[in-house]
Amino acid sequence: xxxxVQTEDFDVARELEGLRAADTRIGAxxxxxxxxxxxxxxxxxxxxxxxxxxGMTEKALAQIIDQARERxxxxxxxxxxxxxxxxxxxxxxxxxxxxxxRGEAFAACEFIMDYLKTxxxxxKKEQTPAGERWVEARASDEEKASRW
Amino acid sequence: xxxxxxxxxxxxxxxVAAESVELPREVGTVAALLAxxxxxxxxxxxxxxxxxxxxxxxxxxxxxxxxxxxxxxxxALFPPVTGG
Numbered sequence: 001x002x003x004x005v006q007t008e009d010f011d012v013a014r015e016l017e018g019l020r021a022a023d024t025r026i027g028a029x030x031x032x033x034x035x036x037x038x039x040x041x042x043x044x045x046x047x048x049x050x051x052x053x054x055g056m057t058e059k060a061l062a063q064i065i066d067q068a069r070e071r072x073x074x075x076x077x078x079x080x081x082x083x084x085x086x087x088x089x090x091x092x093x094x095x096x097x098x099x100x101x102r103g104e105a106f107a108a109c110e111f112i113m114d115y116l117k118t119x120x121x122x123x124k125k126e127q128t129p130a131g132e133r134w135v136e137a138r139a140s141d142e143e144k145a146s147r148w
Numbered sequence: 149x150x151x152x153x154x155x156x157x158x159x160x161x162x163x164v165a166a167e168s169v170e171l172p173r174e175v176g177t178v179a180a181l182l183a184x185x186x187x188x189x190x191x192x193x194x195x196x197x198x199x200x201x202x203x204x205x206x207x208x209x210x211x212x213x214x215x216x217x218x219x220x221x222x223x224a225l226f227p228p229v230t231g232g
Contacts, residue, residue: 120229121229
């Protein structure tokens with residue numbers, strides 16, 4: 001199962017172990033873990049609520065992995081993304097790629113995250129001392145995604 | 149009938165998560181749908197005004213202005229995404 005959306009936390013070591021699945025062709029595992037920060041735009045973040053669009057989310061993530069597999073010589077990839085209420089320090093997302101060599105694995109992993117941040121239907125709402133606010137999309141994320 | 153779905157901030161400002169609507173015959177694309185919704189005025193006119201960042205998905209695929217909309221479609225309107 002290369003894509004999961006869940007409220008529960010995930011265990012990175014166990015996820016990577018599952019992705020390797022004793023495939024001895026694999027020489028490289030590249031992974032990225034995104035975390036909730038306690039501050040955003042100079043304001044304290046107490047909790048964060050992540051919403052998604054069930055049905056589209058899984059499809060969008062699977063399409064991103066398909067594109068990564070077309071562009072780079074990798075064996076497999078995994079995305080786990082959490083939704084619901086999270087607090088600073090919590091894990092939000094895991095993207096991991098396995099391949100023969102590090103170059104392709106690193107590039108594919110970065111591509112997956114850049115595309116996820118601009119194409120997968122997730123939205124963050126922050127709870128701050130001044131009240132709730134939706135996180136605004138950043139132009140820099142679009143620029144990063146447009147490199148590929 | 150089409151199913152319209154509103155997500156994140158748009159759901160909050162419109163005060164509705166989803167609705168089934170009968171589209172007039174002349175509303176055959178995403179751009180025409182947005183113009184038709186804009187004519188409701190108020191928050192609809194403000195949020196869907198040209199130049200505002202609104203994303204649309206038709207049947208779970210990202211759509212553009214010229215993407216056709218047909219009876220039976222699920223059409224979602226949402227702000228630019230902020231996951232990851």
